[in-house]
Amino acid sequence: MSEPSPSPVDPDVDLTVTAERVELHPSPIPVLAAVSVGGMLGAAARHGLGVAWPHTPAEFPWATLVVNVSGCLLIGVLMAVVTRVGSGRLLRPFLGVGVLGGYTTFSTYVVDIQQAVAAGRAGVGLLYLAATLVAALAAVWAGVGVTGRLIRRRTARRRGGQENR
Template structure:
């Protein structure tokens, strides 16, 4: 039961962060989902860092549940990414859809690597 509560708390906080960043980024553009891209990159950076410090034994199982499963799971928005990619494509913005998918994939992979290296120190 403790694990479920930790994931619940982390997930709720991550979801609130995702919502807040989305609201802040809405003023930048209605034509490109900058907020979701930013959230996914930041979530990957955080997750990579947490994986890195976990490999050094610096994160308890409880903190892994709270931060890695809960916070990062609630914060990252891959399902939203998929829906937005489809929406861009479906409305004829094929190049924007491809650019969005490519940027998300490449930059998030780099962010995971960077976070991992930062965590390993």
């Protein structure tokens, strides 16, 4: 019986292994620029959603929930692509660290919970705490799983098409 394939792992998780940080060579400046520009774009998108979908401390913070869950889904998709297909030097820093790092906002998540509790809406705060945790983890899992299956299917079709030529 074969073991299931491991979940994708970000190639630079172990920062002590220089060979796994290839995007930093020969200079980290392009990476820092990519992260900065991506972060501005992600933060602007998050801010726009917050302005378009405001809430009071006593209300459920739907905008922040949608931002964090959609960001987790996209992080799952990105990690599946990066680990199964590969990427250029700046794709992961720009999209993963920059855009999605600036877009998602777990600090606002915690502040929203605190404000709901302070407004006498502990039930809303607890519901939001649990809903975000469960939905965010499910979104990452779904992003990695669905994207991985699509990549495998696409790869299998390409191999099949080349064999039939």
